[in-house]
Amino acid sequence: MDQHKTVKELQQEVDRYISQFKEGYFSPLAMMARMTEELGELAREINHYYGEKPKKDTEDEKAVEEELGDILFVLICFANSLGIDLEEAHDRVMNKFNTRDKNRWTRIGEESNDEQN
Numbered sequence: 001m002d003q004h005k006t007v008k009e010l011q012q013e014v015d016r017y018i019s020q021f022k023e024g025y026f027s028p029l030a031m032m033a034r035m036t037e038e039l040g041e042l043a044r045e046i047n048h049y050y051g052e053k054p055k056k057d058t059e060d061e062k063a064v065e066e067e068l069g070d071i072l073f074v075l076i077c078f079a080n081s082l083g084i085d086l087e088e089a090h091d092r093v094m095n096k097f098n099t100r101d102k103n104r105w106t107r108i109g110e111e112s113n114d115e116q117n
Contacts, residue, residue: 007087014076025081035074042067 005013018025026034045064048055055061079086 011076011080011086015080025077031078031081035078038070038074042071
């Protein structure tokens with residue numbers, strides 16, 4: 001697990017896994033439902049770790065990182081099923097944040113607009 005993988009390699013690895021099954025990728029609607037289910041499981045874990053609702057003694061211990069991994073897997077399946085290159089999608093989003101939103105947040109070492117007035 002020391003080897004770092006690119007997003008493209010992750011997408012290829014998931015595709016190789018899914019391609020060995022006749023059922024293939026789920027439909028976009030089913031994929032959205034699966035993503036929502038996994039997000040709910042992550043929310044539950046976050047609530048247990050950082051919120052006011054501790055786990056019951058009878059509940060299995062799951063890690064936040066496991067739930068994030070599940071979400072990443074489903075996200076990659078979703079992207080693959082729609083022919084979306086996640087590296088390209090990421091680059092477009094980062095361009096948006098670096099242009100449109102470049103002055104939206106206070107950078108470390110700068111005074112905020114409220115502090116200047």
